[in-house]
Amino acid sequence: MIPLIEDQNQEVLEAVIIRFVGDSGDGMQLTGTQFSDTSAMFGNDVATFPNYPAEIRAPQGSLYGVSGFQVHIGSVEISTPGDNVDLLVAMNPAGLKTNLHALKPGHTVIVDSDAFTKKNLEKALYESNPLEDGSLENYRVIEVAMTSLTKEALKEVEGLDNKSITRSKNMFSLGMVYWMYDRSPEYTIEFFNKKFKNKPQIIEANTKVLNAGFYFAETLELIPNAYTIAPAKMEAGTYRIIMGNTATAWGFLAAAEKSGLELFLGSYPITPATDILHELVKHKHFGVKAFQAEDEIAGITSSIGAAFAGDLAITTTSGPGLALKGEALGLAMMIELPLVVVNVQRGGPSTGLPTKTEQSDLLQAMYGRNGESPVIVIAASTPANCFDFAYMASKLTLEHMTPVVLLTDGYIANGSAPWKIQSVESMPEIKNNIVKEAKENWHPYDRNQDTLARGWAIPGSEGLEHRVGGLEKDKVSGNVSYVPENHEHMISTRAEKVRRVQNYIPDVEVEFAQEGDLLVVGWGGTYGSLHSAVKQMNDEGYSNIGFAHFNYINPLPKNTEEVLKKFKKILVCELNNGQFVQILKINFSGFDFLQFNKVQGLPFANNELIQKFKSLAK
């Protein structure tokens, strides 16, 4: 085993990755969130990612019941929650067993030695105790009898049952980690005071255990030297830590306020999208109408009804739900109403891997409907910019009168990062196509000549009574028409309307080398992984590598081909079997698109990207 005491000086680190793991009832999500929030308050850049089992309460101590939370903090730009960790906190044997592989050799693992009982070891399928059999010799192991120390710390607090006592041991570990990374426990104590306002005992117990852990780490010589991470250099402004799904919900709130419309959400619970519903139901004070429908189809169709009646209407789902919504999305496209469909992608096909991340619904978003039915497809790429793209999705659908599919994924939806708060005042203007009065010769399918958006005549407006429907419409009157030429005309008009959105979206930007040998191409939620890997390559002297990341997919930005032409090799990296690359191939001929694909329900790891880039770069 590596000796625990090395030099006694405080070391300054650029970044550190910590993973807290334990049983799903051990409170690891709270522990991790507290650590990342405290670090953000301290001025670090942070990125987090939770990892919890699909089972709500899996059998205690089992391998599949392990819940984890990873935090990446730094004084430098942090764009992902990171891969391998510098510190692992394992509250039980199952947590150690399932996560040790992620700990960098030579680094520290803190374990609750009280949890390494014969029974727990058996449940974790250990044949011998890893704390005793030498299997951890490549790591620094800090064994702390956390359960007993927690009990000891609480022996004078009255009226606590055994369960509450054991459940607060996560705060002991948090206290230790706070001391190790030179963080004050103050923020968390404040959090207890707010959260348990009416339960003074719980406040007292948690505070005591947190402090006990903090002092334990301070006094115990076994603890290696403390680390500190200086504040990051971030753009000046007011920040908060935000989860991707919350940012998505807030983007819609901002768009509703800016556009002066009421927000309607029709939704049916589905992992990992449900948190958007959870967030929006809270905001009745802004007039948000969040409707939990009887199924996915009613989720989207109630939204179509609300859009017909003049609301900013959205529906939220994940892959299987998008499949169910397909027919209705076709109707929204056909009747040319504004509607945003958020698909928080998860591992597929079928039920797939509901709690894991993937980018495999892109082609479903593009083509998953009967007939010729193009819609706008855009994708957010970080937890914080889920806000911007939810806002942009609303803007595009209202201005162009055709549905928008907004793709996010489990990784950015559940991950959190600092968000520089954007006041609604600073957001771009949102126009709409509402028909205000009945002019002579008005028709329901009169179009804006620039965007081809049709007018939005809302029930309640006198003289604008009209009928829409899924049957093909006459190009002017909107009456049912079976005329062959009219049908073809309407098909191409609806497609052209989506194509013209290109005139209203920004160019794709190239980061690092602007031309050269290798262009790394990505889209959606992989931005952080790809950006940091290309950055690392550049830092290592590979100055011929550029990086283009796409948020606008249908239509693609105008300058796409121009960007592709500037590089000798193009590597399209996706968490699927190659979907975006197909879209590129259809649109741009003469390129030899190389692919890097991963479909494991996991984000890209830094080392696999670096290895791939190095194999292609000069």
Next chain:
Amino acid sequence: MEAAVKEYTYKDFASDQEVRWCPGCDDYVILRSMQKALPEMGVKKEDVVFISGIGCSSRFPYYMDTYGMHSIHGRAPAIASGVKLANPDLSVWVITGDGDSMAIGGNHFIHVLRRNLDLNIVLFNNEIYGLTKGQFSPTSLVGQKTKSSPYGNTQPPFSAGELAIGAQARFFARISGNTPKEMTQVFVDAEKFKGTSLIEVMQNCPIFNDGAFTKFTDKAVREDRQLFVEHGKPMVFGKEKDKGLILKGLKLEVATIGENGITQEDLLVHNAKDEDPTLHQMLVRSEYPMVTGIIRSFDDVTLEEREDALTEQVKADSQFSKTDDLFFSGDIYNVF
């Protein structure tokens, strides 16, 4: 002050589209009854919205000069719910058929009734699939020979009323497709009722299921076979007004006034407003007489009322009036 509602005639509600149902179809009767009922409702034309699904009946919105949407199969109740939640001031109507509401759209149908939004559903029940040319529907009878059951249907039918009341419908009316005057009145009453109203029309399909209801609806037998119920009135029927319903144990029985000492006083008096649906279910199930009219009309809180009250309360208690208040609340920090 609200502008006064114009005086309309039925013509104001007819669109310029040519009606394309088969000649002799009861759908024409329903359309005209609706166009006649609307001027009686005291609603503005621009506030009226018809939402339909798919099927013969679902062409209905195209023929009405109001707002309308001919949507997708089975989903009209969910779309209408969205319309109503977005703008509770609208008069929202769902037009559906037996297949649209009880087969492909069964889920939305029961849930809209459970929630009790203030909207109206007209169910054209012809016990057959018309638009797809003659397959059995969820209300077709066992043994019925159709294109998809050439040897006889083996699937027992739903009774629309029984299903609806089971799903907590507060308002259920049944009306025969050849009684336009009564139908018009039921439409007006449905609009005035606060909550989800379901009106089942026994609608004859002259092409694929002609005569399905003749034994109850034919003029010659109508008075003897149908009991048209009215709230607060005794349940009397028959050409001679000499028959009526009495309760014997847990069953309804037909009694004749003047026989076995039965007088009018012994007959059941219809209470449509009763919260307890037990007797309403019995009336729905009765085949002799076939009960028509407003069988159930129980006043209850609507979904919009619950939502409104909650919204007002949340607004009053909230510290947020603009989204910026939310964005800049709680754990925020400054970077300089």
